[in-house]
Amino acid sequence: MFPSALATIILLAATAAAHFTVPNDDQDMSGVVVNGISYSTRVKYMRLANEALFEQSGPCPFAAYGTIIVNHTADEIVCRGANFRTGDPTRMLMKHPSIHGEISAINACTTVFAGRNMTPTEIYAAWGELSICTTSLPFHTNAESCPMCASAIRWSGFKEYIYGTTIQHNYNVGWGVITLSSYDVFQQTRQLPGYQTVMLGQILTNETDPLFSWQYNESYPCPNGCEKRMSVTRGYLGCVDPNA
């Protein structure tokens, strides 16, 4: 199934319009099985990625970027992360501009591994081992990664990279983005040592897209029971947690 989807992706790339259009947008991924993992399992973990974000940042954070790292064999979340703009403000690491959800989750997993008294060499090897076998460590992020994070995913050697909302979607609804898709980043990483990372995008976009669609559109409905209120800092209507 995936090779045919990939063929479609390549075809779309060849017919892309002159304006910014990532080659992997608007794909219907329903029912796609990759690495023997069912679509319903993909959906389950994408929802858990959203829930991890809500737990850390409330029901309608402005930067709604959430990430979890999953061990499918154990059927468990190993680590989770959120964007530095919505992360725990008491943690200095979360104030660093490069700490996107993906980097945050990788850092969290590194801390877990270090807590097991693994050396840096053993930790590096662990990523690679986890990437090649069925005890995989797939990476779920509710939006397509920016080029920095896509590169970090490849440098880490994850077996899988699963995302929901695309860069193209967020570009279309007003977000400032770096207009380089994960597909294009991955195409340029084939010379990296280690293993290739399977990329599976647009999972559960009917639930992830609304999380990113209200920030620059006053008329877009608020997600998760949040309420429209005037933002003092931004000067226009945004969504806020009614219980905050």
Ligand SMILES: [Zn+2]
């Ligand atoms: Zn990023």
